[in-house]
Amino acid sequence: MTDRREEFLRVLLGHLGAVEDVAQIAPDANLRTLGLNSMRAVDLVMDLEDAFDFTFPDSAFTDEVFATADGIWAVVAAHLPDRVES
Amino acid sequence: MSVRAGGGVDTAALTARLAEIAEVVDTTGDPEGLGIGVLREHGLMSYTVPADCGGAGAGPAAFLNVAAELGGQCLGLAVLWVMHCQQVAVLSEYAPEPLRTAALRPVVDEQALIGSITTEAGKGGHMLTAAAALDERDGVVRFHRDAPVVSGGGQAGAFLVTMRRSEDGAADDVVLVHCPRELSDPKVVAPLRMLGMRGTCNVSMTVDVEVPRDHLIEPPGGFARVAMRTMAPLGHLGWAAAWTGAARAALRYVVAHARRPAGGGPSIRRDDDVLDRIARARQDLDVAEAMVAAGLREYELRDGAERDRPAFQIMINNVKVTASERSFAAVDGLLEIAGLGLGYQQGDGLVLERIFRDLRSASLMYGNRRLLRANGKLGLLDTAACSFAASGPLGGEPDRERDRERDRDADQAPGRG
Numbered sequence: 146m147t148d149r150r151e152e153f154l155r156v157l158l159g160h161l162g163a164v165e166d167v168a169q170i171a172p173d174a175n176l177r178t179l180g181l182n183s184m185r186a187v188d189l190v191m192d193l194e195d196a197f198d199f200t201f202p203d204s205a206f207t208d209e210v211f212a213t214a215d216g217i218w219a220v221v222a223a224h225l226p227d228r229v230e231s
Numbered sequence: 232m233s234v235r236a237g238g239g240v241d242t243a244a245l246t247a248r249l250a251e252i253a254e255v256v257d258t259t260g261d262p263e264g265l266g267i268g269v270l271r272e273h274g275l276m277s278y279t280v281p282a283d284c285g286g287a288g289a290g291p292a293a294f295l296n297v298a299a300e301l302g303g304q305c306l307g308l309a310v311l312w313v314m315h316c317q318q319v320a321v322l323s324e325y326a327p328e329p330l331r332t333a334a335l336r337p338v339v340d341e342q343a344l345i346g347s348i349t350t351e352a353g354k355g356g357h358m359l360t361a362a363a364a365l366d367e368r369d370g371v372v373r374f375h376r377d378a379p380v381v382s383g384g385g386q387a388g389a390f391l392v393t394m395r396r397s398e399d400g401a402a403d404d405v406v407l408v409h410c411p412r413e414l415s416d417p418k419v420v421a422p423l424r425m426l427g428m429r430g431t432c433n434v435s436m437t438v439d440v441e442v443p444r445d446h447l448i449e450p451p452g453g454f455a456r457v458a459m460r461t462m463a464p465l466g467h468l469g470w471a472a473a474w475t476g477a478a479r480a481a482l483r484y485v486v487a488h489a490r491r492p493a494g495g496g497p498s499i500r501r502d503d504d505v506l507d508r509i510a511r512a513r514q515d516l517d518v519a520e521a522m523v524a525a526g527l528r529e530y531e532l533r534d535g536a537e538r539d540r541p542a543f544q545i546m547i548n549n550v551k552v553t554a555s556e557r558s559f560a561a562v563d564g565l566l567e568i569a570g571l572g573l574g575y576q577q578g579d580g581l582v583l584e585r586i587f588r589d590l591r592s593a594s595l596m597y598g599n600r601r602l603l604r605a606n607g608k609l610g611l612l613d614t615a616a617c618s619f620a621a622s623g624p625l626g627g628e629p630d631r632e633r634d635r636e637r638d639r640d641a642d643q644a645p646g647r648g
Contacts, residue, residue, distance in 0.1 A: 177404060182360075
């Protein structure tokens with residue numbers, strides 16, 4: 146796992162009410178079942194923008210993107226300067 | 232948008248029947264479900280059921296027209312009907328077969344009311360979470376649920392209930408369960424004694440449900456997606472239309488009394504203050520109706536994930552907040568000029584007092600304070616700051632694209648340049 150992906154998971158973890166460790170976040174796990182609701186998703190976007198210094202595109206704020214960690218990471222990774230792959 | 236009901240509804244007969252019962256419904260809380268009976272007589276329970284399931288197949292615009300018409304006669308009943316249509320839309324769009332057909336058949340054949348159970352002690356009306364969990368074993372789903380507020384709970388033929396998926400699941404992991412009345416052991420605890428909105432037949436109740444597993448509605452994206460893409464938009468638009476219809480009825484009442492010649496019964500004198508207040512009420516009403524009309528256009532132009540977008544959610548929340556505030560403000564101002572005699576009093580033909588009490592609930596239902604806080608957060612994500620991006624003339628991308636195409640066509644037209 147790259148450092149940046151690990152950093153992403155740590156930011157994500159802060160917005161999940163039902164898990165306590167990044168190891169519990171499977172890439173394709175349903176984040177809603179882990180406690181991510183739409184309002185927490187807004188806070189998550191703000192924290193991701195601060196952590197990765199990019200602007201989360203409005204068009205990516207969809208239920209599908211926020212369904213899984215992989216979905217959100219794909220958006221973040223696409224905006225990193227060195228295009229980190231998962 | 233016209234607020235005349237269409238789509239085959241006998242509006243004159245419907246409004247005449249509702250006018251007959253509105254006062255008794257308000258006085259008694261309608262334990263017998265008189266209002267629901269009128270909706271059934273007019274086939275309105277299956278009005279929005281798709282034609283392939285035997286319903287009238289009315290679309291969103293016709294739905295809003297009827298909501299406004301009902302709101303002008305009995306606001307509680309209008310709001311109850313809107314919620315029923317919300318449940319019908321959920322079943323139509325998300326229930327798997329054979330549940331979809333089986334659940335909608337009684338709505339068509341028996342004009343059954345579909346009730347909604349989302350409230351729960353401790354969490355209020357927050358739709359997207361649930362505390363009580365279901366127990367699923369051997370293909371059977373069982374649960375007990377205390378429901379502090381259920382509209383039409385005494386009359387509903389079935390309920391759509393939000394439940395936490397399991398005891399160890401997150402409160403946000405909500406699943407929707409279709410619960411026919413005969414499999415739910417419903418017990419009405421008490422009717423709610425409310426300031427107004429008595430036509431909603433609100434009761435507190437309990438259900439003890441045992442249904443086959445295929446009564447779960449679990450579309451991709453789960454209940455949150457159902458709520459975001461269908462329930463919230465239809466509910467907010469429908470309620471807003473009903474409130475607008477109620478405020479319009481109040482304005483008509485005041486205008487009628489301001490037009491009545493002296494000597495022809497009690498009247499409202501046409502002084503400058505009265506004219507100012509009529510103007511303000513009309514303005515409030517127009518703003519509320521414009522939001523409903525614009526919201527409807529945006530709803531119809533956006534589909535699927537397009538309705539997840541912050542701009543759409545902000546817009547649909549604003550339809551609700553604006554219509555609730557403006558409708559009540561209009562009626563509050565009208566009550567001021569109708570005075571103690573024609574406004575602040577119950578009696579034969581005196582409708583303003585009831586509309587005022589009913590509309591006071593508008594900001595409290597799915598509370599405006601919560602919606603505005605959500606809009607504050609969502610607003611940070613909509614960098615374009617444009618709520619009507621799909622339909623509006625003031626910044627919508629589709630319109631700009633159409634403009635560019637038109638410009639290109641004009642540039643290429645023969646004889647130019």
